[in-house]
Amino acid sequence: MLIDSHCHIAGPEFAGDLDQVITRARDAGVQRAFVILAADDQPELQQASEVSARWSDVRFSIGVHPHAAGKYASDPGEAAREVGRAIDAQPLSRAIGEIGLDYHYDFAPREVQQQVFREQIRLAQRLKRPIVIHTREADDDTFRILTEERASEIGGVFHCFTGDRDMARRALDIGFHLSLAGIVTFPRALELKEVARMVTLDRLLVETDSPFLAPVPHRGKRNEPAHVARVAEVIAELRNTSAEAIAEATSENFDRLFVP
Ligand SMILES: [Zn+2]
Numbered sequence: 001m002l003i004d005s006h007c008h009i010a011g012p013e014f015a016g017d018l019d020q021v022i023t024r025a026r027d028a029g030v031q032r033a034f035v036i037l038a039a040d041d042q043p044e045l046q047q048a049s050e051v052s053a054r055w056s057d058v059r060f061s062i063g064v065h066p067h068a069a070g071k072y073a074s075d076p077g078e079a080a081r082e083v084g085r086a087i088d089a090q091p092l093s094r095a096i097g098e099i100g101l102d103y104h105y106d107f108a109p110r111e112v113q114q115q116v117f118r119e120q121i122r123l124a125q126r127l128k129r130p131i132v133i134h135t136r137e138a139d140d141d142t143f144r145i146l147t148e149e150r151a152s153e154i155g156g157v158f159h160c161f162t163g164d165r166d167m168a169r170r171a172l173d174i175g176f177h178l179s180l181a182g183i184v185t186f187p188r189a190l191e192l193k194e195v196a197r198m199v200t201l202d203r204l205l206v207e208t209d210s211p212f213l214a215p216v217p218h219r220g221k222r223n224e225p226a227h228v229a230r231v232a233e234v235i236a237e238l239r240n241t242s243a244e245a246i247a248e249a250t251s252e253n254f255d256r257l258f259v260p
């Protein structure tokens with residue numbers, strides 16, 4: 001049994017062949033998936049019920065992505081209220097996210113990204129739910145905000161972790177989990193392979209981030225939850241263990257963190 005801890009299968013990329021995507025996932029041993037929903041995307045929030053009707057083991061995480069933070073520039077608190085309303089309307093929601101900072105694309109001003117991130121951590125504190133963090137080229141600000149907002153009390157995961165061993169250590173030290181995606185299968189991702197070897201087994205998750213980031217040998221195509229099996233296999237090789245052991249540990253971690 002495997003769990004894809006982060007995918008976007010309620011998005012338009014999957015509307016045409018959702019049944020086949022779910023069948024392929026189940027055939028690959030993927031028992032459930034954590035489907036990320038954007039609180040500011042009404043079609044995606046509505047499509048979530050189509051997904052859960054076909055795959056009752058999915059769970060949802062809802063947040064305002066840093067790319068969309070600019071919509072809330074005049075009132076960052078509204079981002080958290082929007083997430084709160086979406087959570088109230090979705091009984092299978094289990095976490096707040098993905099939320100965070102993206103200084104690679106800088107689609108929204110950095111101060112706005114930070115405020116929107118803070119407001120959503122505060123919501124997670126009030127609701128006592130874990131968070132799913134997206135951070136890119138913003139390590140120091142991410143850790144500063146997580147510390148100032150006492151995010152260790154709620155915990156969560158650094159999704160699609162691509163940092164180095166130092167950053168992995170910092171994330172583990174504040175009680176967070178690390179989720180590895182298909183990037184770990186890329187031959188040149190040497191530092192990330194080191195991270196895959198060092199993460200304590202009880203803090204590791206695996207994901208696809210579908211439709212993005214297809215693993216080798218599917219690179220460049222639309223990614224889908226079935227491919228999380230390849231991520232688990234590569235991590236197992238790096239750690240000299242079996243894919244079954246990685247599947248079992250990451251599934252237990254998922255259930256402990258996000259409550260079935
Ligand atoms: Zn992300």
Ligand SMILES: [Zn+2]
Nearest residue numbers: 006036098209
């Ligand atoms: Zn994502």
